[in-house]
Amino acid sequence: MTVSLPEGDLQERLERYLEGFREHAELQESGIEEDVVRVVVEPELVPRVLTVARDVLGIMHLSFITVVDRRGHFDLTYELLDLRGGRVRVKTTLEGEEPVIESVTGIYPTANWHEREAYDMFGIAFRGHPDLRRVYTWQDHFDHHPLLKSFEISTKRTFEGLR
Amino acid sequence: MLKEEERRRAETVVPGGRESGRLARPDIRDEFGLETMDMNMGPQHPSMHGLLRLVLELDGETVVRCDPVMGYLHRCQEKIAENRLYPAVIPLTDRLDYLANIHNEHGYCMAVEDLMDVEVPPRAEAIRVLMSELMRLASHIPSIGFLLLELGAFSPILYAFRERERIQDIFEAITGARMMFHYIRIGGVKADLPEGMEERIWNYIESLEASFKRDFIDLIEGNEIFVARTRGVGKLTQQKALEIGLTGPPLRCTGVDFDVRRDYPYSWYPNVEFDVVTDEAGDVEASYRVRVKECYQSMRIIKQVLEKMPEGEVMADLGRRLRPPEGEGFGRVEGPRGEFAVHVVSDGTDVPYRVHYRDPSFVNMQMLQEIVPGHYLPDIMPIMGLIDPVSGGWDK
Amino acid sequence: MGAFVNALDQEPWRFIISFLVIVVLTLNTAAILTLAERKVAGYIQLRYGPNRTGFRGILQPAADVIKLFVKENVAPGKADRWVFLAAPIAMFVPAAVIWMVVPFAPKAVVTNLNIGLLFVVSTTSIGALGVIMAGYGSHSNFSLLGALRGAAQMISYEVPLILSLLGTIILTGSLSLSDVVDKQAGGFWHWYIWSQLPMFAVFYIASIAEVKRVPFDLPEGESEIVGGYQIEYSGMTWAMIQASEFASMGLMSAITVTLFLGGWQPPFEFLDLGNFDWIWFGLKAALVMFTLQWVRWSVPRFRMDQLMDLGWKVLVPLSLVWLLVTAAGTLIVG
Numbered sequence: 001m002t003v004s005l006p007e008g009d010l011q012e013r014l015e016r017y018l019e020g021f022r023e024h025a026e027l028q029e030s031g032i033e034e035d036v037v038r039v040v041v042e043p044e045l046v047p048r049v050l051t052v053a054r055d056v057l058g059i060m061h062l063s064f065i066t067v068v069d070r071r072g073h074f075d076l077t078y079e080l081l082d083l084r085g086g087r088v089r090v091k092t093t094l095e096g097e098e099p100v101i102e103s104v105t106g107i108y109p110t111a112n113w114h115e116r117e118a119y120d121m122f123g124i125a126f127r128g129h130p131d132l133r134r135v136y137t138w139q140d141h142f143d144h145h146p147l148l149k150s151f152e153i154s155t156k157r158t159f160e161g162l163r
Numbered sequence: 164m165l166k167e168e169e170r171r172r173a174e175t176v177v178p179g180g181r182e183s184g185r186l187a188r189p190d191i192r193d194e195f196g197l198e199t200m201d202m203n204m205g206p207q208h209p210s211m212h213g214l215l216r217l218v219l220e221l222d223g224e225t226v227v228r229c230d231p232v233m234g235y236l237h238r239c240q241e242k243i244a245e246n247r248l249y250p251a252v253i254p255l256t257d258r259l260d261y262l263a264n265i266h267n268e269h270g271y272c273m274a275v276e277d278l279m280d281v282e283v284p285p286r287a288e289a290i291r292v293l294m295s296e297l298m299r300l301a302s303h304i305p306s307i308g309f310l311l312l313e314l315g316a317f318s319p320i321l322y323a324f325r326e327r328e329r330i331q332d333i334f335e336a337i338t339g340a341r342m343m344f345h346y347i348r349i350g351g352v353k354a355d356l357p358e359g360m361e362e363r364i365w366n367y368i369e370s371l372e373a374s375f376k377r378d379f380i381d382l383i384e385g386n387e388i389f390v391a392r393t394r395g396v397g398k399l400t401q402q403k404a405l406e407i408g409l410t411g412p413p414l415r416c417t418g419v420d421f422d423v424r425r426d427y428p429y430s431w432y433p434n435v436e437f438d439v440v441t442d443e444a445g446d447v448e449a450s451y452r453v454r455v456k457e458c459y460q461s462m463r464i465i466k467q468v469l470e471k472m473p474e475g476e477v478m479a480d481l482g483r484r485l486r487p488p489e490g491e492g493f494g495r496v497e498g499p500r501g502e503f504a505v506h507v508v509s510d511g512t513d514v515p516y517r518v519h520y521r522d523p524s525f526v527n528m529q530m531l532q533e534i535v536p537g538h539y540l541p542d543i544m545p546i547m548g549l550i551d552p553v554s555g556g557w558d559k
Numbered sequence: 560m561g562a563f564v565n566a567l568d569q570e571p572w573r574f575i576i577s578f579l580v581i582v583v584l585t586l587n588t589a590a591i592l593t594l595a596e597r598k599v600a601g602y603i604q605l606r607y608g609p610n611r612t613g614f615r616g617i618l619q620p621a622a623d624v625i626k627l628f629v630k631e632n633v634a635p636g637k638a639d640r641w642v643f644l645a646a647p648i649a650m651f652v653p654a655a656v657i658w659m660v661v662p663f664a665p666k667a668v669v670t671n672l673n674i675g676l677l678f679v680v681s682t683t684s685i686g687a688l689g690v691i692m693a694g695y696g697s698h699s700n701f702s703l704l705g706a707l708r709g710a711a712q713m714i715s716y717e718v719p720l721i722l723s724l725l726g727t728i729i730l731t732g733s734l735s736l737s738d739v740v741d742k743q744a745g746g747f748w749h750w751y752i753w754s755q756l757p758m759f760a761v762f763y764i765a766s767i768a769e770v771k772r773v774p775f776d777l778p779e780g781e782s783e784i785v786g787g788y789q790i791e792y793s794g795m796t797w798a799m800i801q802a803s804e805f806a807s808m809g810l811m812s813a814i815t816v817t818l819f820l821g822g823w824q825p826p827f828e829f830l831d832l833g834n835f836d837w838i839w840f841g842l843k844a845a846l847v848m849f850t851l852q853w854v855r856w857s858v859p860r861f862r863m864d865q866l867m868d869l870g871w872k873v874l875v876p877l878s879l880v881w882l883l884v885t886a887a888g889t890l891i892v893g
Contacts, residue, residue, distance in 0.1 A: 029503060063521060136237040136559070392861075
């Protein structure tokens with residue numbers, strides 16, 4: 001079945017997306033800067049916002065999920081592309097040392113491995129993820145999450161569980 | 164964090180979750196007591212496109228479950244990048260997708276230039292596009308060769324590597340290195356093209372256009388065995404492809420015409436004319452055709468860049484120490500395998516705070532879990548040829 | 560001296576000596592074919608093959624043999640040792656033994672069995688057994704997969720192999736290979752390939768499948784199962800398997816030449832070399848082997864179900880139809 005990609009003027013579309021988000025979800029911040037729709041929400045509302053993006057606005061591609069460890073809280077960024085010039089960045093902040101957030105695999109199945117990578121590297125647990133395993137590091141005895149700022153690069157730590 | 168605690172925590176958020184690293188194994192027993200067979204393909208395997216372990220569950224020759232286990236080439240590039248100066252990260256990016264190094268460098272430099280709001284001189288942008296398209300040729304041609312190598316034809320890959328060696332000779336003349344170029348710098352490129360280089364590239368492209376059909380199309384396109392092995396294998400629908408998050412030739416072979424060069428234009432691409440190549444079939448044969456036509460489009464772009472190359476300097480004036488302001492920058496390029504995006508976060512010092520690479524090989528590999536079950540075991544290799552991943556890409 | 564040679568010409572000495580010559584011939588064929596394969600592969604791929612050892616690489620087989628002799632024969636821990644070690648022998652024996660009925664020159668055949676063709680097809684079947692033994696004895700999933708594929712393939716392709724011989728049997732009236740060659744006397748218009756062209760095609764393709772070469776090398780399947788039934792072999796055991804594969808290739812070429820291309824018959828009467836007609840035989844067999852290698856380095860390989868389809872749905876009906884045509888033709892023409 002063929003998929004139809006959005007058409008029309010870029011600025012109009014971006015305005016439409018912004019309006020759509022504002023209408024359907026409670027945003028902390030929102031705006032358009034340099035052709036990017038920027039939306040900041042609470043972590044619990046991220047699935048709602050992404051559902052709006054996919055169903056109401058017709059944005060079909062989740063490009064990546066980035067996590068930044070800010071030493072006390074985590075900044076998550078979800079970047080969505082409407083494949084014709086439009087970009088939407090959904091940002092959220094997760095507090096605490098052992099963060100948990102709802103998985104968006106049901107909305108954008110491509111998030112599966114992105115979330116696995118976030119779990120592997122940062123320890124963020126995604127509630128409802130169908131298969132939350134480590135993707136890069138050893139799956140059996142490696143208990144650390146390497147990209148945390150508290151993880152120092154040292155051979156001793158890395159090979160602790162072996163032999 | 165202790166192992167027990169972590170397991171408990173992971174299990175609470177994933178109810179009935181799997182044991183880490185192992186496939187759940189429902190015994191498929193029918194009244195004859197038949198079971199499926201668990202088998203490993205890799206990590207030591209002559210044609211796995213790199214170090215990949217596929218844990219397969221087979222019912223005779225049919226794959227019931229396919230689970231890629233990655234991480235054999237994981238070099239923690241994102242962590243290392245947090246300890247190196249901004250320009251020193253560029254050689255690391257070279258080693259991500261090692262068949263298409265220029266695109267990785269380009270993506271990273273675009274992200275940092277976005278962070279610092281740097282204006283890159285037009286000649287540098289044109290040279291970047293020229294190198295990117297040459298690299299795309301040097302990547303697509305071996306992809307065709309690898310597809311055929313895995314099908315069992317041992318000769319086309321040698322023709323492909325002959326062409327790649329010629330392109331690498333051109334790269335060596337321009338950048339000094341055959342493979343890890345470290346050529347695209349933040350703010351421009353390292354050095355201008357040497358004398359006579361444009362002529363040499365032009366002659367090479369003319370000769371490639373003449374011999375491409377003979378080497379890579381004539382022996383392959385109508386070959387009965389090739390068609391029998393690749394037509395209908397790895398069938399993708401547009402909806403499924405978008406759901407999995409495919410980009411690049413795997414997405415375009417289903418008919419969705421998304422190309423970062425045209426839809427999210429960057430660098431000098433607004434000044435060149437090219438077509439975005441799609442095919443309707445969505446199988447391995449379609450991906451082969453898409454790659455072949457993209458090679459022709461790349462040659463077209465290279466000729467246009469050589470004709471219209473602007474004069475000027477090749478590096479913006481940034482000073483010796485790069486200390487970007489706090490903030491974040493995003494860069495996105497169209498690599499030969501798909502959309503390659505970089506996210507750089509700065510905290511005002513001269514080392515990045517966080518670098519994240521969105522590598523197309525990593526995301527496209529999800530296709531293996533979704534599409535392979537139901538196919539025969541020998542079909543896995545053509546499907547890998549459709550995705551065409553590179554292990555430096557999926558493992559970072 | 561003459562009396563000594565005459566004594567050697569009596570049975571059983573004649574048989575024993577010629578059989579030993581045959582075994583040496585087989586092993587040498589295998590060795591030289593390894594070099595020929597690599598040189599042909601090299602030139603098709605726009606490179607030289609091995610050219611360092613000896614003049615233009617001619618000593619490469621010797622180097623390979625020495626290397627394989629000194630390699631350790633590793634076997635998997637849980638492998639069934641006797642089956643594991645017997646498998647290469649089981650694969651090599653048919654390739655060596657069938658040469659006994661192949662006529663090299665007029666009156667130069669180890670044993671002129673009057674059921675020569677029956678002997679050929681029945682002994683070829685033993686090769687399939689060797690493959691299964693190799694795969695089973697290796698105690699490895701990959702090997703088992705390769706062995707099952709190999710067994711299925713070899714057994715399936717024996718049917719078209721045998722059916723395509725029946726045309727020549729009708730035309731010859733006898734199962735003896737020497738008679739087949741004798742009937743093709745008189746220049747190359749009398750060779751069976753002209754009246755049996757479809758059978759020649761079927762036999763050629765089925766013989767590639769029997770030898771398990773590309774495009775039918777799925778049991779070895781280098782790209783997915785990395786060697787199939789022969790993964791766990793190394794050193795001299797592996798060399799035996801390779802030797803049996805190349806010897807089979809040479810053997811199938813020889814049988815093709817004998818049945819369809821006139822054996823040791825020269826293409827024109829005046830080129831007859833009498834007892835040196837084995838030169839013609841050798842040239843023709845070398846030509847067929849070259850085409851086998853040419854095909855190997857040019858085309859990809861079949862998938863299992865496509866391979867089976869080709870065997871059962873294309874080759875078998877074709878050979879049956881042509882068998883009827885041959886039979887009818889023989890009745891009509893006499």
